[in-house]
Amino acid sequence: MSSSSRDFSGIVSKLGLQPMEAPSMVSNKKAKLYIGIPKERSFQEHRIAITPESVRVLTANGHRIVIEENAGKESRFYDNDYSEAGAEIVADEEAVYKADIILKVAPPLPYEIALMKMNQTLISPLHIPSIKQEYIEMLMKKRITALAYEYTKDDAGFFPFVRSMSEIAGSTVVLIAGEFLSNANNGKGILLGGVSGVPPAKVVILGAGVVGTFAARAIIGLGATVSVFDNNVYKLMRLQERIGARVFTSTVQPEILANELETADVAIGALHSKKGRTPILVTEQMVERMKPGAVVIDVSIDQGGCFETSELTSHLEPTFKKHGVIHYCVPNITSRVSRTASYAFSNILTPILLRMGDLKGMQGLIYEDVGIRNGIYLYKGNLTNEHLAKIFQIKHSNLELLFASNL
Template identity: 55%
Template sequence: MSKPLSPFTKAQLLPQEETLEVYKKKGNLFIGIPKETHFQEKRVCLTPDAVSALTANGHRVLFESGAGKGANFKDKDYSEAGAEVTKDTTKVFSCPIILKVEPPSIEEISLINPQTILISALQIKTQSKGYFEALAKKRITALAFEYIKDEDGAYPVVRSLSEIAGTASILIASELLSNVNGGNGLMLGNINGVPPTEVVILGAGTVGEFAARSAIGLGANVKVFDSSITKLRCLQNNLGRTIYTSTMQPKNLLKALKRCDVAIGAVRGVNRSPIIVTETMVDHMKRGSVIIDVSIDMGGCFETSEVTTHYHPTFDHNGVIHYCVPNIPARYSRTASVSISNIFTPYLLEIGDYGGIENALRFDRGLKNGLYFYHGILTNKSVAEWYGLDYSDANLLIF
């Protein structure tokens, strides 16, 4: 007796998940890297070494001439790494994937083709409603790198740039204390027989940790203040040594500020940084002491802080030097570029291995966390609430 014929083929009987795995096909990406036009932005998303890794895996990179100049990378470095270098800005923005450090301007969005994938910073506080409406009109899929999470649930790009900002804050402070820049002529420390310089750090996050690490390395006496005992405990553990820590007690803080030579502000808030140090407290600080307000991009945690630029970075308030530049990592553009590139490259290779952004978002939840536009549909709740826009949950669109 012959077997009855099945109404289904073998392929049709495979479970759907298994089918996805079977037919997952590697795709070749075409990435455009335009020149950064934002004020004082000198960083670039990919280094020549990163471009070399991408082109070796079969991907194409179209690089705008001069995009690496601010980070001291030549066009020749990129062409030798396998990138196609062009002076045509429109051609770069017509690529299926656009990679930028700063978010594109409204003029740049007009150059982008519909259904393009945009990977850049979002910088929600500096955007306008019109920016999101322009992205929606072009049905763009956009990822914000400050929202991308790694497997540990941390934000790798934010942490990386915070490490640079924290270390840089101490280096800048040491410059401003020198006679050359009109300071008190102090070194941070480590000189036998000379009392160490006093450094007060507000905030025990990544910026505070790396500022403390650098200050201790230079021999300074460090005091860290934070409202969270857990953060202070983590900081001590990460530094591997006991230092002065305190909660934000006004009496203790004022006492420390009166004695300090450098004060670093590294306190973040939800929508803006809280004012920790009042104008009266600043008036009690030593003449010639230095304030570095790293949280100025969120309003600053010193009442006397005002936004400055890399060209005119400081101002004097009652004899206290204030440094309030929002984009400190851009001061060290090459280091920052290498750091960003190290994070981006594996993600781009992963998107290629998954055959495109659609599958990558399905399989990588951390990458999906960075998604704020999906084919022109807003998927980020924070953006929607901030600008009063409609949004859809990304999990309902990608499954």
């Protein structure tokens, strides 16, 4: 038995409860998963959760994959690629939602939840700023078990989906910054890296995690100057080691941060919250003091954003101006490079699905894997995420107790 499942058994034993037998121990027979992948229709989403190569692996293990027609087209994965790999291609969206497990790379829309059947498993991002109470209540009524990518951990305690998308986002935000500084997008006409005799642009990064590290590396490669803020000194040290350069770093001290932002051409929000909303580090007063035409890119917007002035935008209308500062607040930035992002998603998701099959389904996976339990926010219609409960004033339940009582 894994250490995580021993910990789980210990918790329920202390509470005087008798846990049911571990699903993985009941039988050695593997489960045959029935997986549905609908075409994405929200936020101009172009990614797909599983590539044809992964479909081939999953179907070779006996799992059934049903994919809606043209679901991978925007990432240049075509229906023929999937059908040759063993997937069933259907034109009817409702047919996809007959599957036991639904895979998405954007939160389901209300009408999509209505198509879902009772006791289904949903694996998708949560995107806290974009969901409303009705979203959670609809899933609860359907007794859905829901796993959020952004809160799922691996065996080492890291967030694999967040890390992978963060690597892509960190490199992509630098390209976005260059676009909106240029005249082509009514910017100030500044070259991010400058040229001989002309000072380069100045970039401020909030967060020294994966997004911040990859962004800093790309910015330095282009020749721009960078300042990085994070309250974790170890992360700041690690960032400098990984990028192989000495850059301005500081803990988050409001006065120093405000002074740096005042002269910045670009500010990047690159924070990640392990559970719940990211903290707001940049107040509206700080934004007011920034230079007209400066660019704010809030990568943290999918968890609420770390700029007080941030508001959710889309790929169709990615920016807005406030106090003369351009704000880019698209939650699915990596959809701009959807093929690369889809491969990254698929590389992480495929082993999870294979293990789910080995453990006789989602219930067995939850029992055995503490990292998966961390990502569960609904279990059979019961809200298990404390932060969501506080936001929407909905009663939440302890996942371990629910699981132990076999609800």
